Amino acid sequence: MSGVAGKAELEAARLLLSRMGISPADLLAVASDRPPAPTFAEYVPVVAAAVSAGTRRAYGSYWKRVVEQWGRRRIDEPTPSEIERLAEYVKTHVVARRNARGGRSAAEHLIASLRCLYRRAVADGLLSEAENPALKVAKPRRLPSTRRALADVRLAEINEVAASTGDDPALDSLLLRLHTETACRRGGALALRPVDLDSDQCLILLREKGETVRWQPVSPTLMRYLQRHAEQRHATETGPVFRYRSGQPITYRRYDHLWVRIGEHLPWVHAQQISTHWLRHTTLTWVERNFGYAIARAYAGHSAGGGDAGTTATYVRATVHEVAAALAALTGEPHPLA
Helix, strand or coil, X not given: CCHHHHHHHHHHHHHHHHHCCCCHHHHHHHHHHCCCCCEHHHHHHHHHHHCCHHHHHHHHHHHHHHHHHHCCCECCCCCHHHHHHHHHHHHXXXXXXXXXXXXXXXXXXXXXXXXXXXXXXXXXXXXXXXXXXXXXXXXCCCCCCCCCCCCHHHHHHHHHHHHHCCCCHHHHHHHHHHHHHHCCCHHHHHCCCHHHEECCCCEEEEEEHHHEEEEEECCHHHHHHHHHXXXXXXXXXXXXXXXXXXXXXXXXXXXXXXXXXXXXXXXXXXXXCCCHHHHHHHHHHHHHHHXXXXXXXXXXXXXXXXXXXXXXXXXXXXXXXXXXHHHHHHHCCCCCXX
């Protein structure tokens, strides 16, 4: 602020405060009345308890790293430059994996985890929006994903290995079929319950990231297998469908072990770090090529009003009946809604 215009704005501010009966000293007094900000060691557990399980899973390891580095510091102490240095530290000390991309993802998630923490701090009145240092740090530019749709012959190889190896081929084959038919995420499969199975209309209720909930068509064959699996493994109506033979619900670990095993039999799976999310790419690519963008968006469960919405989503909406028609064509089985 400088020159005549700057002086005029200051005078206008002083006049407004005077009319409101507020002096600059009053403003300083209010700011000083705010209690000291908590330390990271004190506040991270508060934030972790307030967010969803998915957010804790995504950011938990990064919050742990923040506590290790800054546990005794108050949350209002770090500057944007210090956050950048911590992100660089995390980037260079990331656990090396075959699919690592120079630690860019780790740095991005560290900054995202701090933005989540500071948003809570602002909402709790511990900081003002202007005092949020994480908003002043840019995330690393995300590189294009290396995932892509799998060829039919490659998908067949994966299913063959899953069905002929391991300690529970029936479970693994059913998981792969669910993901291939519905393009759902792992969280959606793990959250599936017997009460979510509508056998009359061949629909399953998927609850996925962002607390999204949607009905997704499945083939009659998959519906029968899901119900049989739940019955044979003694799943309660409101408990997870997918279980080990012991009746214990599976976790994300089952997916990790599954792809490690498949990679041991198929070197290309290990080399390219194929995962369950590649099945989502495979199915959605097929749907988009054969039924168009609008149907693929609905098949994916993307919100028409979300940040990932394209312009066409404003004008074209796919119905559950159109999604069922796409599924019938994909599986070769008629569907009651198609």
